[in-house]
Amino acid sequence: MNKKTIRDVDVQGKRVLVRVDFNVPLKEGEVSDDTRIEAALPTIRHLLDDGAAVVLMSHLGRPKGQVVEDLRLDPVAERLSTLLGQPVRKLDDCVGASVEEAVQAMESGDVVLLENTRFHAGEKANDPDFAAQLATLAQVYVNDAFGAAHRAHASTEGVAQAIRKKGGPAVAGLLVEKELQLLAKAVENPEHPFMAILGGAKVSGKISVIESLLERCDRVLIGGGMANTFFKAMGFEVGDSLVEDDVIDTAKSLLDRSAGKLVLPVDVVIADAFDNDAQAKVVAPNEVPSGWRILDIGPKTISTFESALRGAKTVTWNGPLGVFEMPTFAVGTFDVARLLAELEATTIIGGGESAAAVQQVGLADQMTHVSTGGGASLQFLEGKTLPGVAALDER
Ligand code: ADP
Numbered sequence: 001m002n003k004k005t006i007r008d009v010d011v012q013g014k015r016v017l018v019r020v021d022f023n024v025p026l027k028e029g030e031v032s033d034d035t036r037i038e039a040a041l042p043t044i045r046h047l048l049d050d051g052a053a054v055v056l057m058s059h060l061g062r063p064k065g066q067v068v069e070d071l072r073l074d075p076v077a078e079r080l081s082t083l084l085g086q087p088v089r090k091l092d093d094c095v096g097a098s099v100e101e102a103v104q105a106m107e108s109g110d111v112v113l114l115e116n117t118r119f120h121a122g123e124k125a126n127d128p129d130f131a132a133q134l135a136t137l138a139q140v141y142v143n144d145a146f147g148a149a150h151r152a153h154a155s156t157e158g159v160a161q162a163i164r165k166k167g168g169p170a171v172a173g174l175l176v177e178k179e180l181q182l183l184a185k186a187v188e189n190p191e192h193p194f195m196a197i198l199g200g201a202k203v204s205g206k207i208s209v210i211e212s213l214l215e216r217c218d219r220v221l222i223g224g225g226m227a228n229t230f231f232k233a234m235g236f237e238v239g240d241s242l243v244e245d246d247v248i249d250t251a252k253s254l255l256d257r258s259a260g261k262l263v264l265p266v267d268v269v270i271a272d273a274f275d276n277d278a279q280a281k282v283v284a285p286n287e288v289p290s291g292w293r294i295l296d297i298g299p300k301t302i303s304t305f306e307s308a309l310r311g312a313k314t315v316t317w318n319g320p321l322g323v324f325e326m327p328t329f330a331v332g333t334f335d336v337a338r339l340l341a342e343l344e345a346t347t348i349i350g351g352g353e354s355a356a357a358v359q360q361v362g363l364a365d366q367m368t369h370v371s372t373g374g375g376a377s378l379q380f381l382e383g384k385t386l387p388g389v390a391a392l393d394e395r
């Protein structure tokens with residue numbers, strides 16, 4: 001990696017402002033999944049061990065530039081404190097006089113968590129004044145929020161520039177470093193056969209990823225809701241299945257250009273309602289009766305995918321192959337997860353729901369890497385730069 005990391009800077013006795021991705025799910029006012037908090041611990045511990053005072057910041061949800069009580073970071077501070085085994089002081093804003101006063105009083109080894117950065121409209125607007133206010137809080141900036149690195153926001157991009165302007169370093173945290181190194185394996189010099197599996201709800205958000213992967217992979221296996229639009233492009237009627245009419249033509253041209261490389265399901269599980277207990281059956285994709293919808297890939301498709309993946313040396317997977325949230329339609333997703341776990345290959349899982357599915361079957365440890373950033377990992381796989389990373393100091 002050509003960016004500096006926290007290993008390259010001296011933080012002893014300094015205040016270090018760290019952008020983390022604490023955009024975690026909350027249930028009844030408590031953190032219901034702390035994977036992202038866990039993922040930030042190595043960086044926080046490293047900085048504390050090196051004698052820094054650590055000022056953390058993150059966004060949470062979509063408060064749209066104003067204070068939303070339910071999106072305060074207090075439950076996050078509480079969970080972080082438990083995981084770190086030390087107090088974490090939570091402030092009620094992320095900029096302003098009282099925040100500056102509180103951070104100036106910090107000592108080496110202290111941890112402070114600022115309030116949700118998206119309570120300020122300047123965050124998403126990447127407002128230079130807001131970024132400069134954040135930059136006054138510390139001497140060093142660290143970006144460890146891989147999940148937000150594809151956004152040019154004040155806490156990811158603007159603040160890096162602002163810290164540099166006042167002579168301080170802006171460097172990557174250990175999570176960002178690890179994500180970039182592992183994803184680069186799949187992008188820069190993948191060992192072949194290189195297979196991509198793409199699923200999820202929609203094609204539209206992933207068209208440029210499909211195009212880019214088609215150029216670099218030996219096969220691109222398509223499942224999930226996104227396959228339906230391809231079926232429609234092939235002239236099949238797919239009943240009440242999720243279809244994006246406005247990208248049918250794009251799907252058609254992808255099929256024309258890449259015949260042989262794109263592998264589509266040969267059978268699908270359909271249901272007469274969007275319900276775990278609906279009537280379900282397996283049919284060919286051109287045999288979906290009206291009133292029915294495709295909710296999973298079928299057993300023949302799982303075998304086809306299995307043969308394609310046997311012997312693969314690199315596999316990237318983004319997007320579940322069915323509505324895995326309902327057990328009846330989780331078979332395709334979970335079987336493919338088990339298959340990947342057995343392969344002697346570099347396996348990289350990106351995408352919020354895909355990562356959740358792999359975790360749900362307890363196979364996250366069996367994969368080479370499960371990315372914490374859905375959008376960011378996709379953007380990286382497309383070969384695009386991540387603004388939050390681009391803004392950091394070069395080595
Ligand atoms: P990721 O977060 O892994 O990138 P997406 O956000 O693109 O994945 O899509 C995930 C969603 O796709 C899941 O919630 C799943 O229920 C849905 N999905 C998968 N297959 C289908 C299908 N056949 N019909 C409707 N939704 C589907």
Ligand code: MG
Binds near residue numbers: 351352353374
């Ligand atoms: Mg998603």
